[in-house]
Amino acid sequence: MLVELTVTEQRYRAVLEVEAGVPVTEVAERFGVSRQAVHRWLGWYRDEGLAGLADRSHRPHAHPAQTPPEVEAAICELRRNHPRWGQRRLHYELGRNGCPGPIPSVSTIYRVLVRHSLVDALPRRRRREDYRRWERSAPMELWQMDIVGGVLLADGTEAKVVTGVDDHSRFCVIATVVARATGRAVCLALVAALRAYGIPEEILTDNGKQFTGRFTRPRPGEVLFERICRENGIVARNTKPRSPTTTGKVERFHQTLQRELLDATPVWPDLASVQAAIDTFRHEYNTNRPHQSLDMAFPADRFTPRPDQAPLPLRLPSSLAAPQLDPTPPTTPLRSTAPLVMAANGLEPVNLAVEAERVVPASGNLGVGGQQFWLGPARAGQTITLWADTTVVHLIVDGVRLKTVPSRLTTAHLRQLLVDGARPAGPPPLPTGALRPGAPIEVDRLVNATGLIGLAGRQHPVGYHFAGRRVTVRLAGALMQITTDGQLLRSLPNPLTSTDMARIRDARPAGPAPQPPSDPLRVQRRINCRGALVVAGQRIHVGIRHAGATVTVEAADTTFRIHDGDRLITEVARTTTKPIARFKVRKPEPPRRGS
Known part of the structure; x- marks a missing residue:
């Protein structure tokens, strides 16, 4: 019966044969090893006995490239104090703050972290060099x-x-x-x-x-x-x-x-x-x-900033431009204060009115006592005087009333305004009571999605391009003016009679006449295949070489100017008085089937 011998038993037999006088060369040849191996076994047996013949690790006892223990301790301490730091950051911090020994490589730091169970060993991903990184060549690009x-x-x-x-x-x-x-x-x-x-x-x-x-x-x-x-x-x-x-x-x-x-x-x-x-x-x-x-x-x-090297100054819309506040408030002449009329309990006044100055913010939406007043970004930075009581609020600029709105302020709000620096108000800038017959009036309305506003129970068109905008409608005689922030947007014939105007809800006496627009009205048209276009019912021949082009038409009082981009194509006299109802180019119709 054959029995397999272990490595230790074979070495022991070889040592016994040598000790019995058999030459080392003959023993080495019989066991298939070198003479040096047999001499090494003899030395182990003499030093350690039979236990010394057991198989042992080939790992060296020391290595000149081994990471010093103090460096490993520094790596582990940094990692425990900063769990988010990886091997690259740890390598940088060791060189930045000083290392107790030679600074190890990034891969060595990673192996130290894995050996001490501070990170989980992951399969190797693609190298960073394999990825293509894009970046601009200079800052501020x-x-x-x-x-x-x-x-x-x-x-x-x-x-x-x-x-x-x-x-x-x-x-x-x-x-x-x-x-x-x-x-x-x-x-x-x-x-x-x-x-x-x-x-x-x-x-x-x-x-x-x-x-x-x-x-x-x-x-x-x-x-x-x-x-x-x-x-x-x-x-x-x-x-x-x-x-x-x-x-x-x-x-x-x-x-x-x-x-x-x-x-x-x-x-x-x-x-x-x-x-x-x-x-x-x-x-x-x-x-x-x-x-x-x-x-x-x-x-x-x-990074190199360049705030002073821009070829042009920073241009911002008025809604974002920082208002220039005047540190000295304007002097407003004080009117005589009306005597307060107290309620039956003798504590609360029933005709309390205050005046206060406020600066319009950049948004154009002024808030006082929880009530907001829309003045528009164009008035950002201006000082507005508010005359307010519990029924009405007047907004005044340089003595000229801008608008009058119903008040949602209570007596407590008015008293708080007095504490915050307001003053008791004099007589109101407008007399209370019904509107004077025949006098200009104005009212705020929101234009619906189809370009209509509601006046006196009926819908009136003002232009679909104003859809979604809140406008002020000024009715003066035979003219209806559409304004916003004091700027005239459009003038139309007044469709209301004096009886209808008396029925308009939320109407108030009109303020100063709106300013005419500084820029002419611009509309877009597409030139047809015959080289012509139509604006306000007037047919204008531009030229067949421009067929299919989209142009911009500047509509003035007496002329139409047609522009192709920045180039003026032609200018013709205006022979129509019809209002312009279409401002954008119509979308081309989809092709029919079979065509």
Whole structure:
């Protein structure tokens, strides 16, 4: 019966034969090993006995390239103190803050982390060199902008953060916390960055409704963000739908912001505390945090702002332009104060009226005592005098009444205004009571989707291009004027009789006559195959060489001027008095089947 011998037993027999006097060469040949192996077995047997003949590891006792224990301890301590740091960041910090020994390579640090169970060993991915990274060659060539949520406040609402990153340097140019990510809030954050760092050449965003109106239904249009870019020479670029990797740099900034700041505080007290924390994080991110994609350089080292090198000054819509506030309030002559009439209880006045000065904000929407008064962005920065009681509010500029609206202010609101610096009011600028027969009146109306407004129980057309706008209708004699913010938009014949005008609800005495528009009315027309177009019922022959082109027609009082882009094609006398009812080019009809 054959029995397999172990390695230890075979070595023991070889040692016994040598000890019995058999030559080492003959023993080595019989067991199929070298003479040196037999001598090594003899030495192990003499030193350790039979246990020394057992198989042992070939691992060396020491190696000159082995990582020193103190370096391994420093790596593990940094990792435990900063669980988000990877091997590249640890390599950088060891060289930055001093290492107790030679600085190991990135791969060595990774193996140390795996050996101490500080990271999970993962299968090797594609090398970074295999990916093709794109970036602009210089700062201020391209900004990437986006909006990120996940900021929970103590009142139960969720705030948003408007972010922007320079493509070349990864420098964070925008990090603004907003309660709601409206188009106006996004534009205000952009304007602050433009004033601080200058105007970039391009801005890349996704297709959010704050950034583009090309997907707006029922008809695409230009949003405020696109208008700011267009007026300042910035190319507004949008990604393909459902392609977040195109704006990967700002998305990566979101990940860093979420991991290193927002996750540490699940609920924030208010917007101010969030903004203060993000400002601190942003400064650290730009100036003291190495970026791996920049070979561990700081973003601030590669970013160069140019706020004073723009060829043209920053152009902003009036709704976003900062109003220039006059530090000295205008002197308004005080009128004699009417004596207060007290109620039956002798405590509350029944005819309390106050006057107060307020500055119109940039939005044009003035709020006083919980009631809002729309004045328009064109009046941003102006000082308005309010004459208010519990029934009516008059808005006055330089002694001229702009509008009169019903008051929703209570006696408590009026008393609070007196505490805040208002003064008891004199007589009202307009007498109370019924409107004078035959006097001009005005009323505010919202134009519906078909271009109609309601007056005296009937619908009257004013133009579908005003759809959705709130306008002021001024009725004076035989003329009906459509105005907004004191600017004349359109004049039409007055379709109402004096009896109808007396039935209009919310009517008030008209203010000063509106200013005529500074620019002529512009409409679009497509030249037909015969080289002609029709405006307000007048046929104008332009030339068959322009057939199919879309042109712009400037309608003045006596002439029509036809422009193809910036080039004037022709100018003809206006022979019609019909109003213009169509302002945009009609869409081409779809081809019929079989044609």
